[in-house]
Amino acid sequence: MSFPFPIQAESTAGSNFQKDIRPLLETYCTKCHSPSRKKGGVDLSRFLDSGAVHTDPKTWETTLAQVRDRNMPPENKPQPSAEERDRLVTWIEGALDTMDDAKLPKDPGRYVLHRLSRLEYNNTIRDLFGVNTRPADKFPPDAGGGGGFDNNAATLFIPPVLMERYLAAASDILNEAKPEAIFVTQVAKGISERAAARKIFEHHAPRVYRRPVTKDEVDRLIALFKSAQKRGESYEESVKLGLKSMLVSPHFLFRVEESQTVKAASKSRVTPAKSPAGSPAIHPVGDFELASRLSYFLWSSMPDTELFEQAAANKLHEPAVLEAQVTRMLLDPKSRAFAENFVGQWLRVRELKTVTQPDNKKFPEFSLALRDAMYDETVEFFHGLLKENRSLLEVIDADYTYVNERLAKHYGLEGVTGKNFQRVSLTDRQRGGVLGMASVLTVTSYPLRTSPVLRGRWVLEEILGTPPPPPPPLVKSLPPDDKPRDGLTFRQRLEQHRTQADCAGCHKRMDPLGFGLENFDAIGRFRTKVADEMVDASGEMTTGEKFKGAAELKKLLLTRTDDFTRNVTEKMLAYALGRGLEYYDTPVVKQISKSVQRDGFRSGTLVAEIVKSLPFQYRRTGTVDEKGETARDGAKKTTQASLK
Ligand code: HEC
Ligand code: HEC
Known part of the structure; x- marks a missing residue:
């Protein structure tokens, strides 16, 4: 590995910014995008020189999309000539492309203490004690936020009510576990109660804390054990008290990353990085920390024996070992947790079980069994993709899917019986890929009808990663159902809305994508008619490209x-790191996307590249780059000395 990266010379892409680019922005854009007007939250007048792109790559990525797709300037305003538009596009592309060679700090991100999410808690308890009762289901729900995933560390703190639940859960867990899972050493001739307790603590503590423990830590558990015995508690209860204290310890409840602990315990490779002036002090994480990063990413649970062994041998960080572990972990059934958790949130199909509620008079077939089958199809599909290292493009279009009898009936497929899911080939090119899945089609519909707007927005946001800005307030709403009114079909009414210039900017991007999916009703059944009229599933992109129906839309x-690819990379990286992405992650995202594209879009390549990336392997603890974090989130500038 070549971390830390050297800071390289200034990019050449911006050499003609002053002469060729800035005048274009001033002519066509800054009237609406200045500090005083700032339409869509964008100020383009603040970029004064060739370094412009590097200070805020996110804004420039959106700008690129807006200009390339002819959304900006708005259509009733003076337009750049074809040459001018092209020049702007080429310049932004060039500048974004050479950015990793430029001024961005090489920054893995600040480490944020990460509390186990409910799912992670349940799975960890299962792997520790074989307890399958999902005790965390009684905890208050995790907030979710920032990066959009509920394992986002910034949202995982401990409110008092949660602490009470932790205490209660710890008692329950120890009562439910099989005694053999707890009392791994028996009191016997030559083994006193105290000695047996010590052996028991020495066995459990490293697994509960997910790292080697010091003698001091075990001594403290023994002290608890002794004081319980002194109070007259039985031997068993006294041992359990020690274990209970482990289960409410921050070392269990949080994924603590402390280089010092690991260093002492495992002759770790952690050495302070030489940090070039102005760049943050970054450190590789220790092997035990890496084991936890891996296992919570791919299993939503603690490391297993093999990961612990590789970490103890200080080998886990070696690229070949890591790659082999990733392959092994994806093939393990525990990786279903990753598929479910990631895809459930990324594609929003989790909402099927929480918010989405099709009208039960109009859609009496929408039973719990059907709902669960819809959800499971998406999870099975993504899990299959991961296990078989298939192309991520199959998310957009595939010639197979997974169904059980109930779902097969919904799709009009024959010859599938029983509750279990099986893989089936699809001859109908409308289905296939997530756009033809009932789960996705249902969560993007209203109770009584489809919404091409919501579906289009979903495609922009979840597939292309180019979301429209949030809608303006007080927009006239459409009727709750799709009955024709005033001689207009539902689609015609929606199109009427879009004719106003104020609305077209956003709706010309969203609505056509949704029109392409109109052959699917609000619970994802195929249809040729809507409210007795033939379905019109044709659409036209802002670029002028035309399509008809789902098959052509997918093409x-x-x-x-x-x-x-950039979008899936961003989403999965945010999930893997348990934090929202920052501007300094852009080069990493780009580098990973490129590898994935080069390697036939293999899902395994994406996972492996994420695991080998700078932010996954390193963390920042030291000085913050001047222009970077300090400017972005007002984080206090810490001095190097304060770290020691
Ligand atoms: C007449 C005013 C006007 C002009 C001129 C204009 N814009 Fe916009 N721009 C807007 C408005 C309004 C929005 C908010 C979204 C919408 O309504 O379409 C917006 C949004 C944006 C966004 C954010 C979009 C998003 O998805 O978050 C970008 C980037 C942008 N414009 C870039 C440009 C560029 C580049 C130019 C010049 C080539 C330009 N705009 C010219 C009015 C304008
Ligand atoms: C800045 C982008 C933007 C602009 C400008 C905008 N919209 Fe929207 N609109 C959206 C988004 C995003 C949604 C989806 C809302 C959601 O997710 O709940 C939406 C939803 C709607 C819906 C609901 C669709 C349905 O299926 O019920 C209607 C109707 C609508 N907009 C009409 C308009 C009209 C009329 C205008 C112009 C006056 C307008 N919009 C301007 C972004 C925009």
């Missing part, structure tokens, strides 16, 4: 593999 989306 078109497959020409946007750059956007799609």
Whole structure:
């Protein structure tokens, strides 16, 4: 590995910014994008020189998309000539492309203490004591936020009510576990109660804390044990008290990353990085920390014996070992937790079980069994993709899917019986890929009808990663159902809305994508008619490309593999790190996306590249780059000395 990266010379892409680019922005854009007008939250007048792109790559990525797709300037305003538009696009692309060679700090991100989410808690308890009662289901729900995933560390703190639940759960867990799982050493001739207790603590503590423990830590557990015995508690109860204290310890409840502990315990490779002036002090994480990062990423649970062994041998960080572990972990059934958790949130199909509620008069077939089958199809599909290292493009279009009898009936597929899911080939090119899945089609619909707007927004946001800005307040709403009114079909009414210039900017991007999916009703059944009229599933992109129906829409989306790959990379990286992405993650995202594209879009490549990336392997503890974090989130500038 070549971390830390050297800071390289200034990019050449911006050499003609002053002469060729800034005048274009001033002519066509800054009237609406200045500090005083700031439409869509964007100020383009603040970029004064060639370094512009590097200070805020996110804004420039959106700008690129807006200009390239002819959304900006708005259509009733003076337009740049074809040459001017092209010049702007080429310049932004060039500048974004050479950015990793430029001024961005090489920064793995600040480490945020990470509390186990409910799911992680349940799985960890299962792997520790074989207890399958999901005790964390009684905890208050995790907030979710920032990066959009509920394992986002910034949202995982401990409110008092949660502490009470932790205490109660710890008692329950120890009562439910099989005694053999707890009392791994028996009191016997030559083994006193105290000696047996010590052996028991020495066995459990490293697994509960997910790292080697010091003698001091075991002594403290023994002290607890002794004081309980002195109070007259039985031997068993006294041992359990020690274990209970482990289960409410921050070392269990949080994924603590402390280089010092690991260093002492495992002759770790952690050495302070030489940090070039102005760049943050970054450190590789220790092998035990890496084991936890891996296991919580791919299993939503604690490391297993093999990971612990590789960490203890100080080998886990070696690229070949890591790659082998990733392959092994994806093949382990525990990786279903990753598939479910990641895809459930990324594609929002989790909402099927929480918010989405099709009208039960209009859609009496929407039973719990059907709902669960819809959800499971998406999870099975993504899990299959991971286990078999298939192309991520199959998310957009595939010639197979997973169904059980109930779902097969919903899709009009024959010959599938029973509750279990099986893989089936699809001859109908409308289905296949997530856009033809009932789960996705249902969560993007209203109770009584489909919404091409919501579906289009979903495609922009979850597939292409180019979301529209939030809607303006007080927009006239459409009726709750799709009955024709005033001689207009539902689609015609929606199109009427879009004719106003104020609305077109956003709706011309969203609605056509949703029109392409109109052959699927609000619970994802195929239809040729809507409210007695023939379905019109044709659409036209802002670029002028036309399509009709889901099959053609998917073909078109497959020409946007750059956007799609960058988007999946961003989503999965945020999930893997348990934090929202920052501007300094851009080069890493780009580098991973490139590797994935080069390697036939293999899902395994994406996972492996994430695991080998700077932010996954390193953390920042020291000085913050001047221009970077300090400017972005007002984080206090810490001095190097304060670290020691
Ligand atoms: C007449 C005013 C006007 C002009 C001129 C204009 N914009 Fe916009 N821009 C807007 C408005 C309004 C929005 C908010 C979204 C919408 O309504 O479409 C916006 C949004 C944006 C966004 C954010 C979009 C998003 O998805 O978050 C970007 C980037 C942008 N404009 C870039 C440009 C560029 C580049 C130019 C010049 C080539 C330009 N705009 C010219 C009015 C303008
Ligand atoms: C800045 C982008 C933006 C602009 C400008 C905008 N919208 Fe929207 N609109 C959205 C988004 C995003 C949604 C989806 C809302 C959601 O997710 O709940 C939406 C939803 C709607 C819906 C609901 C669709 C349905 O299926 O019920 C209607 C109707 C609508 N907009 C009409 C308009 C009209 C009319 C205008 C112009 C006056 C307008 N919008 C301007 C972004 C925009």
